[in-house]
Amino acid sequence: MTVGPDDPYPGALAGVRVADFSRVLAGPYATMLMADMGADVIKVEPPGGDDTRRWSPPVDPSGRPTYFAAANRNKRSIVLDLTDDGDLSRALDLATSADVVIENFRPGVMDRFGLDHQSLTATNPRVISCSITGFGSGPGATMPGYDVLVQAMGGLMSITGPVDGPSTKVGVAVVDVITGLHALTGIQAALLERSSSGIGQRVEVNLLSSLLSGLVNQASAAAATGVSPTRTGNAHPSIAPYETFATAEGDLVLAVGNDRQFHRLVEVLGQPSLGWDERFTSNSSRVQHRGALRQVLELLLADRSAVEWGDLLRAVGVPAGPVQSIGEALSMAEGLGLSPVVTLTAEGRESRQIANPVTFSRTPVRYERPPPDLGEHQPADWWS
Incomplete structure (x- = not known):
């Protein structure tokens, strides 16, 4: 399906401006979903760009890493060096004009630049700040928050893999995705509350807590019984038959x-x-x-x-x-009428993207921009 910016209906989050200082996956995934829903997302990147711009192969036909493309459509990109006084001033202007400021720096970094929630509310009491960390802002503040590390330390790898084999990570950065969804939930709840109170608030999520919540029945079992679940391969600990079985073929x-x-x-x-x-x-x-x-x-x-x-x-x-490949799953979804892939075109560029899974009856999601080139939307004064 090829789509463009000609849909006459505004998105559900139209009018919401997001200053996105986040990088890699959890934050960018949350803000991409917001952008799909009509929010105006301004992606603020350091001079070298988001790390995922360099995470390749694979790359799409334009040469852009598919990892970056997976979480950054529908956004504008500007480059700001927060250690430069002029760029910092622009960042402050953007942050104080935004409805939402989201970041995943180490705790204390935003404070150092005057971009923390308390500083921003002095100018804009309606601002909602969202901070994403690996292990919280307390004793775990200095711990690096990478998905595979949290999969290991958070218990997910202990229940993933063959019964008699090694601990195994999930085949995608699922902790980042879960955390991004939790961030999105918190931000939208804060926006809804602001409509009645008139003031913003700080939203904080971390990878470890998000994973523990996402472990649902497995974490519940450990909390209730004091006994940690172990690997069961593809079998379910509480249901049978609920696993993979060999057949004549596949x-x-x-x-x-x-x-x-x-x-x-x-x-x-x-x-x-x-x-x-x-x-x-x-x-x-x-x-x-x-x-x-x-x-x-x-x-x-x-x-x-x-x-x-x-x-x-x-x-x-x-x-x-x-058990199907991802390509087979996409073909199945297409056959079921789910339109799993959308093609975004702009200024001669084309990007095939996985569609937003949420549908709305009156305010459909929008696909207006392919993932941006680094600094594509400079100069950084267009939002004023």
Whole structure:
């Protein structure tokens, strides 16, 4: 789908100006979603640019690293050196005119430049400041906040990977993404509250707390019982069958969440009596006898491919499907009418982007600008 800036409806966040001092992923991802929703996002970059401008390969057809492109569409880019008095003055002008200021510097950096929330509110009491850190602004303030580090120290790697294999990171910077979503939630809640109080506030999120929240049932189990979960491979600690199974061709995921689905599963597999086997009559018994269940199911699944089984099982309401590549997932989404890829064009440049997953009935998301070149929107006085 090719889209442009000709949509007559303003976005849900139209009129909101964001001074984005964040880099890499968590902050830029949050502000890109805001820009999609109509916010005016001004990306403030140091002279060398956001680090992800240099994180390649891969690159898109224009030579831009796809990592940078993934989190920076719909923004304007200006370059400001905060150690330069003139550029700092411009940064202060921008920050005090903004509705939202977001950053992920080490704690204390914004204070040093007079860009902290307390300083900004002296001029603009309506400003909302959002600070993203790795481990908070207390004793963990000096700890570097990188996604893989937090995956390790935050417990995610301890529950990811083969049962008897090494701890494994998730294949994407999921902690940054979760943190960016939490930042977006906090910012929008603060904007909503400001509509009644008339004043802004400081929003703070950190990678570690965001991950612990995102660990949901696993973190809840550790907090409630004092026992930390361990790796279960692709299996679920509380549900069975809920994992990958080998077939005649490819791996199949079964996500059987209740007894009704289990009965339909074994009927399709030609062994309805398994639904009444005392080892498998309830979810708790299936979890208890997971090994035996897996052995039986893989024997039955060996007759067809993962694609064939997925089609047959979904037809009767059993959640199942093959393990696919990202390219195959994009093709599937396209086939389902979800339009997963959008093409942004501007001034002869083209950028294929993953679409914003949120849809609105009256204020649709907008795709106006490809990810900007460094300093593309200098000079830095156009917002005044």
